Amino acid sequence: MQRIPAPPHLRVARPVRSIERTVAMYVHGLGLQELGRFGNHDGFDGVMLGIPGGGYHFEFTARRSHPVTPSPTAEDLLVFYVAEPADWQRLCASMIEAGFREVSSFNPYWARQGRTFEDADGYRVVLQRASWRDA
Numbered sequence: 001m002q003r004i005p006a007p008p009h010l011r012v013a014r015p016v017r018s019i020e021r022t023v024a025m026y027v028h029g030l031g032l033q034e035l036g037r038f039g040n041h042d043g044f045d046g047v048m049l050g051i052p053g054g055g056y057h058f059e060f061t062a063r064r065s066h067p068v069t070p071s072p073t074a075e076d077l078l079v080f081y082v083a084e085p086a087d088w089q090r091l092c093a094s095m096i097e098a099g100f101r102e103v104s105s106f107n108p109y110w111a112r113q114g115r116t117f118e119d120a121d122g123y124r125v126v127l128q129r130a131s132w133r134d135a
Contacts, residue, residue, distance in 0.1 A: 011048075011087040012078070015112075016070040016121050017072035022060045023047050025119055029098030030091065031078070032058070037069075040064065041049040074106035077124050091127050100125065 016022045026032050032049040035057055039045050043064050050057030058078075082088040092115050096102065100117035103124065110116055114128035 005078040008057060011059055012056065013059040013061065013119075014123060015070055017067070017070065018120070019045055019062050023049065023099045025062075025100060026058065027075060027098075029095040029100050029117070030125070031094070034079065042064045065117055070123065072121070072123045074124065076093055077110070077126050079110075079114075079126040079128055081113055081128045081130055081132040083129075085129060088127060095125070 023034065026049050027034070033052060034047060035050050035052065037046070038046040044061050045059040045064065046059055048057050048059050080091075082091055095115075095117045100119055103116050103118045105111045105114075105116045105126070110126045110128065113130050114126045117125045117127070119125070
């Protein structure tokens with residue numbers, strides 16, 4: 001069996017209606033930083049957000065000539081594991097302040113130790129009050 005070489009860097013790319021609104025929400029809500037930005041690259045504008053030196057980042061894009069309407073489902077989730085209760089509570093408050101809307105989890109598992117938030121395009125973020133551990 002072949003494996004992905006370690007450690008890979010993960011990019012999650014999503015189309016959005018408004019790059020600036022999305023950047024403001026994710027920077028304020030999750031404390032992400034702008035890692036890069038591009039304009040009119042083959043008709044696309046985009047911004048990369050993440051934590052410098054982290055193993056992942058998010059790319060939010062908009063196409064100038066034929067915008068793509070975001071179409072997330074209730075199970076398209078970004079899940080952040082936050083072990084410290086005070087950090088978790090602070091992040092939950094930041095999400096609301098940033099304009100995320102708290103929603104009921106489609107899968108009840110996420111409501112047991114977490115809270116689910118939805119951004120302006122309907123993408124969902126779960127803040128799970130737990131530490132991540134390999135199964």
